[in-house]
Amino acid sequence: MSYPIKAVVFDWAGTMVDFGCMAPVDALIEAFAAHGVVLSAIEARRDMGRAKHDHVLAILAQPSVAAAWTAAKGAPPVPADGEAIYQALEPLIEAAATRCADLIPGAAAVAADLKDLGVRIGSGTGYTRQMMSGILPRAAAQGYAPEVVVCAGETPSGRPGPLMTWKALIALDAWPARACVKVDDATVGIEEGRLAGCWTIGLAASGNGVGLSLADYRALAEPERRSRVAASAEQLKAAGADYVIDTVADIRPVLDDIAARIVAGEPSRPTASSFYSQLSSKYGTDIDLEAVIHETRREDSGLDL
Numbered sequence: 110m111s112y113p114i115k116a117v118v119f120d121w122a123g124t125m126v127d128f129g130c131m132a133p134v135d136a137l138i139e140a141f142a143a144h145g146v147v148l149s150a151i152e153a154r155r156d157m158g159r160a161k162h163d164h165v166l167a168i169l170a171q172p173s174v175a176a177a178w179t180a181a182k183g184a185p186p187v188p189a190d191g192e193a194i195y196q197a198l199e200p201l202i203e204a205a206a207t208r209c210a211d212l213i214p215g216a217a218a219v220a221a222d223l224k225d226l227g228v229r230i231g232s233g234t235g236y237t238r239q240m241m242s243g244i245l246p247r248a249a250a251q252g253y254a255p256e257v258v259v260c261a262g263e264t265p266s267g268r269p270g271p272l273m274t275w276k277a278l279i280a281l282d283a284w285p286a287r288a289c290v291k292v293d294d295a296t297v298g299i300e301e302g303r304l305a306g307c308w309t310i311g312l313a314a315s316g317n318g319v320g321l322s323l324a325d326y327r328a329l330a331e332p333e334r335r336s337r338v339a340a341s342a343e344q345l346k347a348a349g350a351d352y353v354i355d356t357v358a359d360i361r362p363v364l365d366d367i368a369a370r371i372v373a374g375e376p377s378r379p380t381a382s383s384f385y386s387q388l389s390s391k392y393g394t395d396i397d398l399e400a401v402i403h404e405t406r407r408e409d410s411g412l413d414l
Contacts, residue, residue, distance in 0.1 A: 116283030123294035123316025128323035132205035145181035158295030160261035207243025215358025217252030231257040231277035271305035296348035311345030314355035
């Protein structure tokens with residue numbers, strides 16, 4: 110019997126490479142500094158996971174950043190400013206991402222395991238194809254080369270919309286979506302997977318939520334590490350992750366559980382009837398979905414002229 114999961118679509122930075130998702134933060138801070146604006150790591154990380162063009166515009170829209178820009182430039186930021194930052198950002202991210210392209214421990218073994226199971230491997234990223242140009246050969250040399258890479262700008266809209274995941278699944282000929290899994294360290298990536306109809310697995314320790322390099326993460330005292338990972342996990346759960354684990358190295362038991370649920374016929378997203386049942390149980394409402402669906406409605410006779 111073949112493994113029930115048809116495909117897994119992985120994010121890149123913070124998921125399979127670049128523990129702590131450090132490269133985009135370093136590049137964003139440098140790009141804003143060139144305009145006299147001191148960007149904090151917290152401000153840089155707030156909208157992580159989006160296409161970098163959208164990410165820059167979201168950063169400029171943050172009140173603290175807009176105020177700093179106005180103080181430095183004498184006028185509030187406008188869309189043309191975002192475009193200028195983005196044009197300077199692309200080579201900065203390309204260089205930083207290439208430097209930070211070490212695989213997250215366990216990533217290559219997970220990819221090999223999935224290949225042995227016959228599971229197709231796709232990927233999506235908020236980086237453009239140019240930004241990925243140094244990452245792809247470095248990752249391949251370390252043992253990770255997904256069959257499909259979907260980059261920012263290659264679909265009409267990006268995350269949290271589902272189009273990048275759908276594009277990957279189409280290229281892999283992997284369907285239905287309820288037999289596929291999306292893995293991401295960012296909340297927008299989890300939202301993307303949910304909207305695509307996939308099972309979703311959030312990574313709480315290796316990505317944007319904790320935001321530390323592997324060395325700094327390992328150097329944390331155990332209570333501090335647990336606290337930071339727990340806070341990151343809560344954000345991923347709030348975004349709707351079906352499962353949350355620390356890093357991709359912990360994924361196999363979760364995939365086996367998803368596989369069993371697929372065999373049992375359980376959908377990746379709740380049905381409308383079960384959703385309304387949960388609402389009724391949680392809030393004490395009394396919603397009869399079947400009655401709503403089959404309700405006799407008065408025929409609209411149009412305007413009375």
